[in-house]
Amino acid sequence: MLVTVEDGVATQVRGDPDHPTTAGVLCTKVARYTERTYHPDRLLHPMKRIGPKGSGQFVRIGWDEAIDTIATRLGAIAARDPEAILPYSYAGTMGLVQGESMSARFFHKLGASLLDRTICASAGGAGYTYTIGNRIGTDVEQFQNARLILIWGGNPIASNLHFWTRAQEAKRRGATLIAIDPYRSLTAEKCHQHIALLPGTDAALALGMMHVLIAEDLLDHDYIARHTLGFEELKQRVVEWPPERVAETCGITTAEVTQLARLYGATARRGEAVAIRTNYGLQRVRGGGMAVRNICCLPALVGAWRHAAGGIQLSSSDSFPKDRLAVQRTDLLPAGRVPRTINMSTIGDDLLRPASPAFGPQIEAVVVYNSNPVAVAPESGKVMQGFARDDLFTVVLEHFRTDTADYADFVLPATTQLEHIDVHGAYGHLYMMANNAAIAPLGEAKPNTEIFRLLAARMGFDDPCFADSDDAIAAVAFDNKHVHAVHFDWESLKRSGWQKLAVPEAPFAEGGFATPSGKCEFLCARMAADGFDPLPTYLPPYESAASNPVLASRYPLAMISPPARNFLNSTFVNIESLRETEGEPHLDMHPDDAAQRAIVAGDMVSIFNDRGTFTARVRITDKARRGLVVGLSIWWKKLATDGKNANELTSQRLTDMGGGPTFYDVLVEVAKAGPDARKQNT
Ligand SMILES: Nc1nc2c(c(=O)[nH]1)N[C@H]1C(S)=C(S)[C@@H](COP(=O)(O)OP(=O)(O)OC[C@H]3O[C@@H](n4cnc5c(=O)[nH]c(N)nc54)[C@H](O)[C@@H]3O)O[C@H]1N2
Numbered sequence: 001m002l003v004t005v006e007d008g009v010a011t012q013v014r015g016d017p018d019h020p021t022t023a024g025v026l027c028t029k030v031a032r033y034t035e036r037t038y039h040p041d042r043l044l045h046p047m048k049r050i051g052p053k054g055s056g057q058f059v060r061i062g063w064d065e066a067i068d069t070i071a072t073r074l075g076a077i078a079a080r081d082p083e084a085i086l087p088y089s090y091a092g093t094m095g096l097v098q099g100e101s102m103s104a105r106f107f108h109k110l111g112a113s114l115l116d117r118t119i120c121a122s123a124g125g126a127g128y129t130y131t132i133g134n135r136i137g138t139d140v141e142q143f144q145n146a147r148l149i150l151i152w153g154g155n156p157i158a159s160n161l162h163f164w165t166r167a168q169e170a171k172r173r174g175a176t177l178i179a180i181d182p183y184r185s186l187t188a189e190k191c192h193q194h195i196a197l198l199p200g201t202d203a204a205l206a207l208g209m210m211h212v213l214i215a216e217d218l219l220d221h222d223y224i225a226r227h228t229l230g231f232e233e234l235k236q237r238v239v240e241w242p243p244e245r246v247a248e249t250c251g252i253t254t255a256e257v258t259q260l261a262r263l264y265g266a267t268a269r270r271g272e273a274v275a276i277r278t279n280y281g282l283q284r285v286r287g288g289g290m291a292v293r294n295i296c297c298l299p300a301l302v303g304a305w306r307h308a309a310g311g312i313q314l315s316s317s318d319s320f321p322k323d324r325l326a327v328q329r330t331d332l333l334p335a336g337r338v339p340r341t342i343n344m345s346t347i348g349d350d351l352l353r354p355a356s357p358a359f360g361p362q363i364e365a366v367v368v369y370n371s372n373p374v375a376v377a378p379e380s381g382k383v384m385q386g387f388a389r390d391d392l393f394t395v396v397l398e399h400f401r402t403d404t405a406d407y408a409d410f411v412l413p414a415t416t417q418l419e420h421i422d423v424h425g426a427y428g429h430l431y432m433m434a435n436n437a438a439i440a441p442l443g444e445a446k447p448n449t450e451i452f453r454l455l456a457a458r459m460g461f462d463d464p465c466f467a468d469s470d471d472a473i474a475a476v477a478f479d480n481k482h483v484h485a486v487h488f489d490w491e492s493l494k495r496s497g498w499q500k501l502a503v504p505e506a507p508f509a510e511g512g513f514a515t516p517s518g519k520c521e522f523l524c525a526r527m528a529a530d531g532f533d534p535l536p537t538y539l540p541p542y543e544s545a546a547s548n549p550v551l552a553s554r555y556p557l558a559m560i561s562p563p564a565r566n567f568l569n570s571t572f573v574n575i576e577s578l579r580e581t582e583g584e585p586h587l588d589m590h591p592d593d594a595a596q597r598a599i600v601a602g603d604m605v606s607i608f609n610d611r612g613t614f615t616a617r618v619r620i621t622d623k624a625r626r627g628l629v630v631g632l633s634i635w636w637k638k639l640a641t642d643g644k645n646a647n648e649l650t651s652q653r654l655t656d657m658g659g660g661p662t663f664y665d666v667l668v669e670v671a672k673a674g675p676d677a678r679k680q681n682t
């Protein structure tokens with residue numbers, strides 16, 4: 001990103017035209033980054049709460065008072081039991097410096113509870129890693145050379161624009177694009193074919209494809225023999241998944257299953273590149289880990305990895321060799337006692353849990369940075385109840401007074417990307433990136449690192465690492481002993497802005513998977529050891545008509561809440577130009593489902609289940625398949641119609657593997673809203 005600065009003021013941000021992946025293009029949201037940075041609501045001073053929790057009443061204080069009081073409170077809790085303190089952070093910035101560096105050092109030294117950062121990608125990550133060995137896949141810059149691209153559980157026009165550019169180029173060159181998504185997303189609309197399966201059934205579709213590929217011998221026997229493990233066992237397993245059974249499970253036609261498999265197998269057999277861009281949409285369900293695992297078996301079966309443009313990408317994150325020990329200093333953890341780990345996806349229940357031998361101490365303090373859990377975490381009603389606890393001490397580092405900040409005892413103003421130094425990896429492309437500060441911090445805002453440095457000093461932590469500058473941390477962010485990053489040098493990265501990792505063009509053309517066997521593992525001993533079926537299988541959703549008919553008799557509709565194009569999770573929701581484009585919270589509903597409920601276009605509707613309710617304006621559209629409703633997300637609650645968002649209805653049940661959330665595994669009912677639905681916001 002290039003920033004124009006005039007008299008110390010950032011006047012424009014634009015993409016760097018020279019950067020190969022992004023090629024001068026910013027997404028809709030980030031293009032508004034100056035509007036966000038100079039927004040009149042930016043937090044510019046530390047603040048202390050004066051009203052009841054959640055009321056958002058604060059008074060300005062100085063940094064000294066803030067740091068003194070917070071350090072004293074945390075110190076007193078830590079003296080009793082440091083595990084009663086919990087850091088809570090995620091994707092606000094994914095920078096290696098302003099993410100988990102000084103903060104991690106601080107909480108490690110304190111001996112605070114560890115946080116398992118599961119809320120986004122851990123289920124799919126686990127499934128991918130069992131099969132492939134690490135999260136390395138096809139380079140996004142290769143996709144334009146593919147002949148067939150399956151866009152599986154992703155909506156790149158909204159959420160991964162620079163991949164979409166490549167997919168469109170492939171299309172111009174004659175490639176076929178197929179979207180596999182229960183919803184006709186912006187992306188699905190522009191693909192040649194859209195397979196609208198039921199949410200949470202992707203694992204079955206992959207099993208059905210494997211069945212057809214094997215039955216019709218559309219295989220690369222040489223690749224299978226040399227670079228895979230467990231083909232005979234896989235063959236036995238997929239016999240159980242004929243296309244008829246798969247079609248029934250997925251709510252699609254038998255022809256859709258067989259034709260997809262045939263196109264995939266036959267294109268590869270002709271020696272052309274078949275590529276899968278799978279994304280995180282499909283793993284936010286009970287069997288999400290297994291679904292990604294099954295899909296990961298497909299490229300090896302047809303030898304797709306032989307091509308640089310073939311294979312699969314879920315994430316490029318493990319291509320970046322991060323030096324976590326140097327940056328996060330796990331060696332500072334208390335000797336001989338690893339603190340307990342709290343899963344961020346069950347923060348609602350955990351904040352409400354009393355002390356017990358199994359759980360440990362009650363959570364007495366939460367320090368939130370780079371996250372907005374009151375809006376983004378599942379089963380929001382409980383999350384709010386937890387944060388509303390009068391005996392909970394809460395500190396929030398933020399740019400804005402978010403739904404979460406409203407519950408804080410202290411809100412500390414953080415700098416934005418324009419105001420601080422950072423170094424970034426990526427999860428879609430393969431470039432290390434320097435984030436140079438373009439402008440001075442606004443008001444009294446400070447980088448996350450500086451805030452934790454001040455707290456560490458006030459707590460008397462004297463390890464020299466607590467005095468490291470952001471520059472010094474950035475300089476050790478990547479491990480330049482690793483082949484991918486031997487050329488990493490912070491000073492030169494700062495000058496060039498970005499530099500591609502030294503990765504092979506076709507990562508698994510000659511096998512070399514990072515699994516224990518070195519092969520793509522159809523049969524995975526580590527899965528067996530971890531208590532999973534070692535072969536691809538199908539786990540139905542927790543909540544679906546087929547798996548839970550009793551619940552479905554009361555709540556017959558599946559609900560998903562994927563990202564809206566103009567928001568980034570809950571970031572940018574308070575930026576007027578972007579929110580105006582989204583308008584208000586909507587619910588997309590199929591005409592038949594609407595007619596059954598006497599709901600007409602434009603009605604306000606209540607969406608509800610046993611966990612909660614939220615209100616939205618209905619859009620009647622066959623973009624949502626029958627039986628599915630879609631509420632694009634993630635709205636700030638206080639800017640939504642009734643002070644609530646889709647996460648009122650999502651559950652805290654976790655995925656099969658990786659401890660991930662099941663945001664898209666939810667049954668609901670919808671009814672025309674009563675006249676008082678549109679409560680006045682405070
Ligand atoms: N504009 C925008 N861009 C973003 C984000 C954002 O909030 N807004 N968030 C960023 C982040 S943190 C992430 S993790 C990524 C997420 O981006 P993606 O990985 O693309 O994931 P989602 O957007 O959650 O879901 C994408 C698609 O999956 C579909 N889907 C839902 N359930 C299922 C299912 O069971 N099976 C299948 N096959 N499809 C399903 C949804 O309908 C949706 O169209 O995007 C990043 N980019």
Ligand SMILES: Nc1nc2c(c(=O)[nH]1)N[C@H]1C(S)=C(S)[C@@H](COP(=O)(O)OP(=O)(O)OC[C@H]3O[C@@H](n4cnc5c(=O)[nH]c(N)nc54)[C@H](O)[C@@H]3O)O[C@H]1N2
Nearest residue numbers: 090091092093120370371372376397398414561569570571
């Ligand atoms: N229903 C539903 N829920 C979801 C999802 C979904 O698709 N549907 N998606 C899930 C996914 S994929 C993810 S990744 C999570 C994301 O959840 P979060 O990680 O909480 O992401 P955001 O909602 O974007 O909130 C990030 C906050 O960090 C702040 N921030 C940004 N930069 C900085 C900084 O440098 N310092 C500090 N202190 N603060 C900063 C921003 O102002 C913002 O308020 O949400 C999950 N929740």
Ligand SMILES: [Mo]
Nearest residue numbers: 091119120121
């Ligand atoms: Mo995410």
